[in-house]
Amino acid sequence: xxxxxxxxxxxxxxxxxxxxxxxxxxxxxxxxxxxxxxxxxxxxxxxxxxxxxxxxxxxxxxxxxxxxxxxxxxxxxxxxxxxxxxxxxxxxxxxxxxxxxxxxxxxxxxxxxxxxxxxxxxxxxxxxxxxxxxxxxxxxxxxxxxxxxxxxxxxxxxxxxxx
Amino acid sequence: xxxxxxxxxxxxxxxxxxxxxxxxxxxxxxxxxxxxxxxxxxxxxxxxxxxxxxxxxxxxxxxxxxxxxxxxxxxxxxxxxxxxxxxxxxxxxxxxxxxxxxxxxxxxxxxxxxxxxxxxxxxxxxxxxxxxxxxxxxxxxxxxxxxxxxxxxxxxxxxxxxx
DNA sequence: ATATATCGGACCGTTTCAGTCCCATATTTG
DNA sequence: CAAATATGGGACTGAAACGGTCCGATATAT
Numbered sequence: 001x002x003x004x005x006x007x008x009x010x011x012x013x014x015x016x017x018x019x020x021x022x023x024x025x026x027x028x029x030x031x032x033x034x035x036x037x038x039x040x041x042x043x044x045x046x047x048x049x050x051x052x053x054x055x056x057x058x059x060x061x062x063x064x065x066x067x068x069x070x071x072x073x074x075x076x077x078x079x080x081x082x083x084x085x086x087x088x089x090x091x092x093x094x095x096x097x098x099x100x101x102x103x104x105x106x107x108x109x110x111x112x113x114x115x116x117x118x119x120x121x122x123x124x125x126x127x128x129x130x131x132x133x134x135x136x137x138x139x140x141x142x143x144x145x146x147x148x149x150x151x152x153x154x155x156x157x158x159x160x161x162x163x
Numbered sequence: 164x165x166x167x168x169x170x171x172x173x174x175x176x177x178x179x180x181x182x183x184x185x186x187x188x189x190x191x192x193x194x195x196x197x198x199x200x201x202x203x204x205x206x207x208x209x210x211x212x213x214x215x216x217x218x219x220x221x222x223x224x225x226x227x228x229x230x231x232x233x234x235x236x237x238x239x240x241x242x243x244x245x246x247x248x249x250x251x252x253x254x255x256x257x258x259x260x261x262x263x264x265x266x267x268x269x270x271x272x273x274x275x276x277x278x279x280x281x282x283x284x285x286x287x288x289x290x291x292x293x294x295x296x297x298x299x300x301x302x303x304x305x306x307x308x309x310x311x312x313x314x315x316x317x318x319x320x321x322x323x324x325x326x
Numbered sequence: 327a328t329a330t331a332t333c334g335g336a337c338c339g340t341t342t343c344a345g346t347c348c349c350a351t352a353t354t355t356g
Numbered sequence: 357c358a359a360a361t362a363t364g365g366g367a368c369t370g371a372a373a374c375g376g377t378c379c380g381a382t383a384t385a386t
Contacts, residue, residue, distance in 0.1 A: 003166070003246070004275065006375065012275075026331065039377050046333065059384025060330040075278070083166070112167070112175075115238070115286060122281035169344065189362065202346050209364065222353025223361040 008082045010036050010044045012131065015053060015078045019070035019132040024063035044082065051081030070132055076123035171245045173199050173207045175294065178216060178241045182233035182295040187226035207245065214244030233295055239286035 013034050018025065031041035045064050049056040053073060054064045066073065176197050181188065188196075194204035208227050212219040216236060217227045229236065 009275075028331085037376070040375075042332080043376080049332085056332060057384080058330090058332045058382075060328095061385060062331050062383085064332090115289065118285035119282050122285065123278060126278065168342095191362085200345070203344070205363080206345080212363085219363060220353080221351075221361090221363045224354060225352085225362050227363090 005083065007040075007044060008079055010034075010040065011048060011078050011082045012075065014041060014044060015048065015066070015073070015128055016131040018054060018064065018066050019073075019128040022065070024057055024061075024065045026063040030064065048078065048081050051077065053077050053081050066128070069129075071127045071129035073128045074124035075126045075128070075131065076120055078128070079123060168246065170203075170207060171242055173197075173203065174211060174241050174245045175238065177204060177207060178211065178229070178236070178291055179294040181217065181227065181229050182236075182291040185228075187220060187224075187228045189226040193227070211241065211244050214240065216240050216244050229291070232292075234290045234292035236291045237287035238289045238291070238294065239283055241291070242286060 013036065014030055017030060017034050027042040027045050028038055030036075030045070031038040034041065036044075045054065045056075048054045049064065052067055055067045056062070056064050176199065177193055180193060180197050190205040190208050191201055193199075193208070194201040197204065199207075208217065208219075211217045212227065215230055218230045219225065219227050
């Protein structure tokens with residue numbers, strides 16, 4: 001079930017990259033830095049912009065930047081920006097209330113909702129700051145709120161212990 | 164992302180129905196009772212059997228029954244029986260370690276794993292008994308644990324968790 | 327005015343999904 | 357033994373979604 005589409009993976013990578021570097025970036029730069037094909041990266045960034053995860057600046061010297069601070073953006077926002085609202089079974093689609101005469105089926109449906117809630121919560125508890133700087137989220141993200149983000153990226157995260 | 168396929172939905176409905184009724188059921192009966200097209204239901208049941216969620220009896224008077232008691236089967240088993248092991252990004256595929264030169268990408272990957280763990284745990288904490296009898300899981304499932312379900316599970320062995 | 331860069335959607339090849347069908351195999355029954 | 361029943365394992369197909377590309381329109385800085 002938990003099949004992460006490529007597009008969603010790209011979105012997370014791009015958003016994480018934005019969180020790690022700060023400042024406006026053109027789609028082309030981001031594509032190069034993340035090794036994602038340029039048109040595809042552009043498409044993903046558009047969706048992120050429309051969902052309010054990033055803000056965009058058109059025209060010369062334009063580009064993308066995070067809409068909020070990294071620690072205030074949950075991964076669920078990034079994921080839902082690409083895949084749309086978390087969809088369950090099509091029984092939860094209100095338009096077709098066709099064959100819910102069997103109470104077992106609708107008991108099932110109620111539990112699907114519970115499952116989704118749990119998943120949604122798990123995702124929203126992981127911020128872009130966690131993704132960009134695992135382990136030292138607060139410290140680093142505060143540190144790079146200024147201009148020296150690029151040196152930060154070049155030096156790498158000092159102590160990223162993945163578990 | 165959390166896109167539940169129709170097949171998986173069927174699997175949950177069928178498994179829940181088995182949990183609610185007990186005893187062996189032919190695929191055709193289950194299909195009728197759950198309003199699922201018969202060939203499709205059969206296909207789903209086969210997968211559930213191969214995954215060890217249900218046990219099957221071939222030949223005349225054959226059919227399907229749960230492999231274990233409803234409260235001992237997690238929803239994650241049913242889901243994974245249909246959709247295969249929980250897949251993340253294809254970066255976790257070991258065969259192609261292509262472009263993980265950028266540490267941000269692999270930081271992302273490590274976090275995907277964390278997300279999946281959370282989801283997996285949330286799913287495994289919901290049993291088929293919860294699905295079949297929400298609120299009164301223990302009582303009811305104990306009440307129907309006897310009967311002809313034992314016959315299918317193997318007449319002589321009193322407490323087999325075979326799969 | 328011109329260069330830059332996003333916005334919006336069209337387009338297309340490939341893959342996956344949902345569903346059906348067939349034959350082999352196993353088991354019960356007469 | 358033979359016939360009837362019911363699952364096992366795939367093959368097959370039409371429809372939909374996915375991944376990726378491209379183009380014209382629009383907005384902005386120089």
